[in-house]
Amino acid sequence: MQLYDVLIVGAGPCGLAAGIEAAKAGLSHLILEKGSITESIRRYPKRMRFFSTAENIEIGGIPFPISDVKANRSEALQYYRKVAGYYHLNFKLFTEVAQVVKQDNEVFEIQTVGGENYYAKKVIISTGYFDFPRFLGINGEKLPHVSPYYDEPFQYSFSKVVIVGGANSAVEAALEMYRHDVDVTVVHRGEDFRPTVKYWLIPDVKNRVKEGKIKTRFNSLTKAIEPKRVLIENTQTGEEEWLEADFVLMLIGYIPDGALLQRCGVELRQPSMVPVFDPETFETNVSGLYLCGTVVAGIHTEKVFIENGRDHAAAIIDHIAGRKVRKVKELIDRI
Incomplete structure (x- = not known):
C-alpha cells in the first residue's frame, strides 16, 4: 500500500x-x-x-x-x-x-x-x-433536444433556439447563434440580463436586442418543454405563451x-x-x-x-x- x-x-x-x-x-x-x-x-x-x-x-x-x-x-x-x-x-x-x-x-x-x-x-x-447543471424541475427539461451545455453555434444554424438564462453563458451563446443564422430567443426570470455579464458583451447584446435580432422574454418563467415548443409565464401579468423551439439550452448554472x-x-x-x-x-x-x-x-x-x-x-x-x-x-x- x-x-x-x-x-x-x-x-x-x-x-x-x-x-x-x-x-x-x-x-x-x-x-x-x-x-x-x-x-x-x-x-x-x-x-x-x-x-x-x-x-x-x-x-x-x-x-x-x-x-x-x-x-x-x-x-x-x-x-x-x-x-x-x-x-x-x-x-x-x-x-x-x-x-x-x-x-x-x-x-x-x-x-x-x-x-x-x-x-x-x-x-x-x-x-x-x-x-x-441546475434543473428547474419542470416537465420536458431532459428531452433529447434540451441541453444544459453549449459548445458552438454551427449545429443550430437555420433553426429556432430558446435559451433559458440571463448570465454570461446565455449571452455569449445568444450572440454567437445570432451571428450564425439562428433564430434565438432568450427567456430570463429577471427584468434584464444579469449585472455580472462580461462588460464587453453588454453593449453588443443590448444593441442586438434593440434591433430585434435577438428576441427576449424578461420577467418570464419557463413552465414546461415539449417537442418543438416551450411554455413560459410572465411573472408580472401571469400570461402564458408558447414559443417555437427546435432546441432548448438551459444555461442557468x-x-x-x-x-x-x-x-x-x-x-x-x-x-x-x-x-x-x-x-x-x-x-x-x-x-x-x-x-x-x-x-x-x-x-x-x-x-x-x-x-x-x-x-x-x-x-x-x-x-x-x-x-x-x-x-x-x-x-x-x-x-
Missing part, C-alpha cells in the same frame, strides 16, 4: 494549484480526476474568452504569456497542461472517486468507482461544479457535487449547500479533509473562481505542512 502525504480529487486549475503547492513543499501527492486534465475548461464553449486577465488565472508562479489581455479556452488548456508538466504533477486520470473514508488509524482510504483504492494522510477535494461531499463526511448547510469548513485553513468538519476552489461556495458558484480559488491551495498546504497559514485575499464570509 502506497501512502501519499496528500491526495487531491480534481485536476482543474485549483486542483493543479494544490498539487503544485504540495510538490513545492516536498510532499508526495496524487491527483485523481474523473476526466482529462482541466476537463471543465475542455468542455467550455470552443471560442470562450475568460473574464479574468491572464495573470489572474496563472498558477504555480508560472507566467501566462499571451498576445491579448484575456485568455481564450485553447490558450488556457495549453497553459495548464504545460504548467502541470513543468511541476511533474502525479496524475491518475479518468478515475472517478466514489467516497473518502477516514480509517481508525487516521489514514484516508479513497475509494474509486472502478474499484481501486488509494491511501493518503490528507485529502483535498477540488471538484468544481461543471458536471452538475451549476451546483457542486453535494452527494460526493456528504459521502466523504462533509456537512452541508442547507439550502445553500455551503460546506462546513475553516475559512482560513479550508479544513472541513472531517479533520485532515480540505476543500479547494469553487467547491467551497455551495450553490453560490459565482463567488469563487480561478482568480481567488487558486489561493486556497497555498493556505491548505501551509496548514498541512505545519507552517504559518498565508491569508487568502477574499474569505468566504460573504457566502
Whole structure:
C-alpha cells in the first residue's frame, strides 16, 4: 500500500494549484480526476474568452504569456497542461472517486468507482461544479433536444433556439447563434440580463436586442418543454405563451457535487449547500479533509473562481505542512 502525504480529487486549475503547492513543499501527492486534465475548461464553449486577465488565472508562479489581455479556452488548456508538466504533477486520470473514508488509524482510504483504492494522510477535494447543471424541475427539461451545455453555434444554424438564462453563458451563446443564422430567443426570470455579464458583451447584446435580432422574454418563467415548443409565464401579468423551439439550452448554472461531499463526511448547510469548513485553513468538519476552489461556495458558484480559488491551495498546504497559514485575499464570509 502506497501512502501519499496528500491526495487531491480534481485536476482543474485549483486542483493543479494544490498539487503544485504540495510538490513545492516536498510532499508526495496524487491527483485523481474523473476526466482529462482541466476537463471543465475542455468542455467550455470552443471560442470562450475568460473574464479574468491572464495573470489572474496563472498558477504555480508560472507566467501566462499571451498576445491579448484575456485568455481564450485553447490558450488556457495549453497553459495548464504545460504548467502541470513543468511541476511533474502525479496524475491518475479518468478515475472517478466514489467516497473518502477516514480509517481508525487516521489514514484516508479513497475509494474509486472502478474499484481501486488509494491511501493518503490528507485529502483535498477540488471538484468544481461543471458536471452538475441546475434543473428547474419542470416537465420536458431532459428531452433529447434540451441541453444544459453549449459548445458552438454551427449545429443550430437555420433553426429556432430558446435559451433559458440571463448570465454570461446565455449571452455569449445568444450572440454567437445570432451571428450564425439562428433564430434565438432568450427567456430570463429577471427584468434584464444579469449585472455580472462580461462588460464587453453588454453593449453588443443590448444593441442586438434593440434591433430585434435577438428576441427576449424578461420577467418570464419557463413552465414546461415539449417537442418543438416551450411554455413560459410572465411573472408580472401571469400570461402564458408558447414559443417555437427546435432546441432548448438551459444555461442557468451549476451546483457542486453535494452527494460526493456528504459521502466523504462533509456537512452541508442547507439550502445553500455551503460546506462546513475553516475559512482560513479550508479544513472541513472531517479533520485532515480540505476543500479547494469553487467547491467551497455551495450553490453560490459565482463567488469563487480561478482568480481567488487558486489561493486556497497555498493556505491548505501551509496548514498541512505545519507552517504559518498565508491569508487568502477574499474569505468566504460573504457566502
